[in-house]
Amino acid sequence: MIKFFRKIRQNLLSENKFSKYVIYAVGEIILVVIGILIALQLNITREKKDLRKIELVHLNNILQDLNKEVKGLNWMINFKESQANASDTIRDYIDGNRQDDLISFNRNQFRAFIWRVYHPNNNSFSELKSSGQLSLINSNDIRQHLLNLDAKYLQLSMMEEHLKFEYHEFLYKKNIESIDYELMFTSRRKTDFDKQDSILLKENLEMIKGDKSLRNTYVLASSNNRYIASICKDILDIVEKTKVLVEDDIKK
Template sequence: MIKFFRKIRQKLLSENKFSKYLIYAIGEIFLVVIGILIAIQLNSVKNEREKRNEEIIHLENLLSDLRQDKTELEQIIERRISKSNSSKILESIQNIQEVNNINDYYSHVMNVVYWDAHNPSLLTFNELINSGKLSSLSNQKIKDLLLQIDYNYNELFEIRKHLYEDLWEYFYRPFADIIDYENAILAWTEPNEDLELSKEFVEIAIENKRIKNGFTLSKFNNNLLREKLSDILTKVDSTIVLIEEEINK
């Protein structure tokens, strides 16, 4: 093709047809420019397709993480509700005569003091942040929600840390010398088991102001955690919907 154009140019020059040669040269330049523009456009389309494919992979991984997180959030919310209810029951007991079932008392105690924590499944989001590739997501609403979820989790971790410190201060230390944890755990995990449980522990726990305050703080903190978790769950649900829509575009 190049030889063909060269022969045409040489023929026009040899015949002293400069005006025709000039028109031809302009036309040749035009064709070259058009070819370059087409090549640039094709390359741009290829790059956009590659970027979109990479984005889809990130979105699918995010979707998998968020669906898992949604399931775990629903479970931990139920457990926070249960712990708050147990704390409320134990906080309200004023004397041993109000305890109709010793097994139930021990079960509620273990429900309160058992450390239960949810760690979010946000591996893909963290990878995008650490690699600087969060900008690869084209949907700004998805990015905003992911950042809000991450911020809310950091708030939640601070509250959870405070709850753990309270457990040590108000339960683990004072319980160490007065509770039979082995039977207490059985009362919690095997409620129908026939156990010999100490009433002395119940009496001490009811009369101990520190322990009573611990139940009050446990109720407050678990309710606060439940609210924070529910707020995160709402954002996770919204993000899942947006990602599904973005993938199916």
């Protein structure tokens, strides 16, 4: 092909057809430019396809994490609300509104005492963010939702630290002298108590009746656990919306 064009140029020059040579040369340059542009476009298209393949891998990984989050957050919401209810029940015992149901008293003490934090399933997003590759996700909406989730996780973590402090400083320390810890932890699944256990529980119950500072401890535990549950609900809402965006993007 190169020899063919070279021969045409030589013939035009040898015949002193300079004007035709110039037109031919311009045409040849245009053909070369068009060839380069086509090659660049093909290369850009290939690169876009390769980047889309990488993006789809990340989107599918994020979707898997989001599906795990739905289950994890629903469990955490139920757990924190049950802890808040348990704290309310113990408050009723302190107020003297409940007295006879020792099994309920023991179980609710145990439920209120459990310390558990939430561990998000967001490894895929965290890896993208830490590696500076979040821009691989083309959708601005998906990126913004993921960043909103990250901010909510930080809020949840800060609230959990606050609650952890109150648990250790108030709930655990305040109850160290008024509750039989061994009985509470080892007998929480019992449907009935032997005489000795019943006596111990009744003694525990008598010790905490009317204790205003202990009552305030359970009020705080109830309020804070419900607040954590509400944060988890907000996170779940963002997770559900992000799931829809990611699923739609993957189907494109």
